[in-house]
Amino acid sequence: MNNKSTLIATLSIFASSLAMDVSAETTDFGKIKRTQGHYVPDCRMVVHVENISGIERTFRIKDIAGDDDVQSIILMALGTDKNVRIRYEEGLTTGCGTEPMIHWIDISTN
DSSP: OOHHHHHHHHHHHHHHHHHHHHTOEEOOSEEEEEEOOOSSGGGOEEEEEETTTOOEEEEEOOOBTTBOHHHHHHHHHHHHTOEEEEEEOTTOOOSSSSSOBEEEEEEEOO
16 A cells, blocks of 8 residues: 555545544533443443433444443442543444443543
């Protein structure tokens, strides 16, 4: 593959990732109400409740081999009662259930 082909492929992948994130939504800051472990890692559930609106949403955590980054943030937020906001895309699931998959999670002090 020459440099021009590599550049085109790289730009194409970058543009696809940007387009994918455009339809994503972010919750307002809130608390993790509940989480779970599961023998099928893609089936782990998380319940988030927004502080101001009280909207309660359920999400799934995608299992990415060797990376429990999202789960570790969720467990810390649950154990310390910290505020989090979650980025997700409605309809994009982990393949287990219909709940949306978490793209990323942001934790902050109260």
